[in-house]
Amino acid sequence: xxxxxxxxxxxxxxxxxxxxxxxxxxxxxxxxxxxxxxxxxxxxxxxxxxxxxxxxxxxxxxxxxxxxxxxxxxxxxxxxxxxxxxxxxxxxxxxxxxxxxxxxxxxxxxxxxxxxxxxxxxxxxxxxxxxxxxxxxxxxxxxxxxxxxxxxxxxxxxxxxxxxxxxxxxxxxxxxxxxxxxxxxxxxxxxxxxxxxxxxxxxxxxxxxxxxxxxxxxxxxxxxxxxxxxxxxxxxxxxxxxxxxxxxxxxxxxxxxxxxxxxxxxxxxxxxxxxxxxxxxxxxxxxxxxxxxxxxxxxxxxxxxxxxxxxxxxxxxxxxxxxxxxxxxxxxxxxxxxxxxxxxxxxxxxxxxxxxxxxxxxxxxxxxxxxxxxxxxxxxxxxxxxxxxxxxxxxxxxxxxxxxxxxxxxxxxxxxxxxxxxxxxxxxxxxxxxxxxxxxxxxxxxxxxxxxxxx
Numbered sequence: 001x002x003x004x005x006x007x008x009x010x011x012x013x014x015x016x017x018x019x020x021x022x023x024x025x026x027x028x029x030x031x032x033x034x035x036x037x038x039x040x041x042x043x044x045x046x047x048x049x050x051x052x053x054x055x056x057x058x059x060x061x062x063x064x065x066x067x068x069x070x071x072x073x074x075x076x077x078x079x080x081x082x083x084x085x086x087x088x089x090x091x092x093x094x095x096x097x098x099x100x101x102x103x104x105x106x107x108x109x110x111x112x113x114x115x116x117x118x119x120x121x122x123x124x125x126x127x128x129x130x131x132x133x134x135x136x137x138x139x140x141x142x143x144x145x146x147x148x149x150x151x152x153x154x155x156x157x158x159x160x161x162x163x164x165x166x167x168x169x170x171x172x173x174x175x176x177x178x179x180x181x182x183x184x185x186x187x188x189x190x191x192x193x194x195x196x197x198x199x200x201x202x203x204x205x206x207x208x209x210x211x212x213x214x215x216x217x218x219x220x221x222x223x224x225x226x227x228x229x230x231x232x233x234x235x236x237x238x239x240x241x242x243x244x245x246x247x248x249x250x251x252x253x254x255x256x257x258x259x260x261x262x263x264x265x266x267x268x269x270x271x272x273x274x275x276x277x278x279x280x281x282x283x284x285x286x287x288x289x290x291x292x293x294x295x296x297x298x299x300x301x302x303x304x305x306x307x308x309x310x311x312x313x314x315x316x317x318x319x320x321x322x323x324x325x326x327x328x329x330x331x332x333x334x335x336x337x338x339x340x341x342x343x344x345x346x347x348x349x350x351x352x353x354x355x356x357x358x359x360x361x362x363x364x365x366x367x368x369x370x371x372x373x374x375x376x377x378x379x380x381x382x383x384x385x386x387x388x389x390x391x392x393x394x395x396x397x398x399x400x401x402x403x404x405x406x407x408x409x410x411x412x413x414x415x416x417x418x419x420x421x422x423x424x425x426x427x428x429x430x431x432x433x434x435x436x437x438x439x440x441x442x443x444x445x446x447x448x449x450x451x452x453x454x455x
Contacts, residue, residue, distance in 0.1 A: 038061045082102070148322055163186075169310070170282075171308050172312045173313040178363060215233050217230045262306050
């Protein structure tokens with residue numbers, strides 16, 4: 001397979017330029033040449049170049065000036081400078097200005113080959129990372145939040161403003177499934193955060209005795225079973241963003257430690273007295289009223305005021321029905337790619353049903369509803385019967401209208417029958433009845449909502 005890498009060799013000495021061109025062609029590269037920096041820039045205007053090999057001392061425009069001009073270009077190719085023996089200081093200055101590496105004359109052909117390969121491999125990695133970041137940014141930007149609703153647009157405008165204030169704690173309020181994490185990611189990416197530096201922690205899903213270690217980490221020997229050092233979520237977030245989801249479920253004892261982290265911007269691992277600076281943005285999210293939890297003595301008032309510096313409240317889908325048609329179009333386009341089906345659209349009758357439905361599970365429930373309907377349809381419009389919104393599905397029927405009684409239909413084979421299996425099914429059925437809202441399901445069953453976070 002021929003090598004398609006294009007290299008520009010820049011040198012004012014004809015003999016060295018000829019030898020360099022021959023060496024590069026022998027390796028298998030496509031080679032263009034220039035006698036100085038100005039001619040090199042002309043070549044760059046006419047040809048796509050993957051790498052530049054340049055001398056430093058040249059008339060009209062030298063290597064250092066060429067580096068500065070190339071660095072101004074979008075997707076600039078890497079530059080390897082070739083310097084005379086004993087001129088390492090010049091090579092270091094070239095690298096300070098943006099050159100990838102340098103070769104000192106006289107160099108060995110193998111050194112030339114290895115240095116070029118390393119520079120090109122590095123450039124490929126940089127460009128792949130830029131593409132990945134671009135794809136994620138497109139998915140998690142404020143523009144990717146589909147809305148025509150005035151209240152939702154105002155939330156996005158406020159979020160865009162706080163994105164540049166990395167030290168300000170943001171509190172996102174909203175019902176389950178309304179898109180709190182999507183908004184948190186949009187804030188992160190708008191603040192130039194990297195994909196790996198967004199760390200989400202669900203405070204309701206972590207056992208209380210493990211939560212401190214999960215957040216702050218621990219050192220070896222800090223407690224029984226701590227056989228090695230462990231980084232916590234705050235460390236993993238680095239200079240990015242940590243999202244503390246379901247903050248209302250954080251134990252009171254840990255709330256005091258979080259308050260100190262937010263006030264002093266430092267924390268310690270369990271078993272260590274060494275303070276570690278907090279350099280990440282902190283975003284908290286909840287579907288509960290923290291003010292009510294404070295009044296009930298279940299959330300620290302000082303922490304509430306500390307995290308409520310910049311509150312953002314996402315309106316539930318039932319309060320922005322004008323978004324439903326545009327959200328449906330957006331979700332169906334995603335499902336066409338995911339399922340590989342044409343999915344012509346939604347019938348007027350089905351849209352009327354959707355507009356009249358309350359959507360307790362918000363955008364997440366809308367997405368799940370359309371995904372199910374898309375699977376059931378075959379090159380036809382989605383109709384009301386595909387949505388399964390008017391009636392209940394088997395095993396998840398609504399409470400019977402018989403006084404104040406609630407009925408469940410549970411079905412298990414004799415081999416599967418156990419108290420644990422029955423409990424699992426009751427939790428699943430109740431959660432379905434409540435539209436995926438764990439707080440409502442927990443209230444109905446009179447249990448802690450952590451019961452719905454099962455491994």
